Amino acid sequence: MKTQCLIIDDEPLACTLIADYISKIPQLEVLAICHNALEAFETLKNKQVDLLFLDIQMPTLTGIDFLKSLSNPPKVIFTTAYREYAIESYELEVLDYLLKPIPFERFFKAVDKYFKSVCSIDAQVFPSKSVLVETFPDYIQINMNKKHHRVLFEDIIYAESLKDYVRVHTQNTSITTKEKISDFENKLPAFFIRTHRSYIVNAKKITAFTSQDVELGDREIPIGISYKQQVFEILKKI
Structure with missing residues (x-):
């Protein structure tokens, strides 16, 4: 049905x-x-x-x-x-x-x-x-310097906004593409969290968090004031 x-x-x-x-x-x-x-x-x-x-x-x-x-x-x-x-x-x-x-x-x-x-x-x-x-892929295609990169969602640690660009960080490399971070966010699966107007993190990679930031191994990503309540509600469910 x-x-x-x-x-x-x-x-x-x-x-x-x-x-x-x-x-x-x-x-x-x-x-x-x-x-x-x-x-x-x-x-x-x-x-x-x-x-x-x-x-x-x-x-x-x-x-x-x-x-x-x-x-x-x-x-x-x-x-x-x-x-x-x-x-x-x-x-x-x-x-x-x-x-x-x-x-x-x-x-x-x-x-x-x-x-x-x-x-x-x-x-x-x-x-x-x-x-x-079967319908939804497990990767995202990112364009950089006219080259199309296929990056597994699981490999992405976080993404950061650089004005009209987004830099995507994985364990071994980073890729920068011309795109608004809000548009990039819409292409990501549910386990990605917008913690700040400039940052999106992979919730599966979070190792610790405070009222001010989330930790992804040795990286600290800030939690914006306007995102704080939403972020904590999501983190409670993880």
Whole structure:
């Protein structure tokens, strides 16, 4: 049985993009598209919804207020252009928080979180993680000086922003590519954490952490004030 998805967004182009992404994953199916929370209320009353793709800034009722009003909500992935609601979204225990424009790799990572969460409930009903892994590669392609480097996610220790460039550090080398760090972040799997506006770290490589920084062996990476609560919430679960 396919996962029934409800898209709630007042922007038609955003709805079209999410619907297209859903169509690329065989285990998902678009049940309905709603352009405001009031439409979504009616859909939830009459149909069984497994997963919500929910915008935040909408007329009449925001996505956050809509979610708070539900007594028994489905799993939720926020899709928004606004970063400032991230902390509140974690308090609502949503699966993920996707920033527009949303690349497919980042969308896929959020869907993978959904399947991991439901597999822990009933592995007989829902697809196993291996079904999704076949679609999602275990490496990232990084372009430097017209050369394309394939770097395994597992080998990346951290990445740092150098204005319009990102330097990716592995155990043995570093590769610099022209890309915004926020765009680079969207291509990474769930075990990477943004600790600072200039740094992303591989959570699997963290050997210790304090209120000010995380340690990756002999490297210390700062934790930015605006990222602190989000980072600690993630670290508690690792």
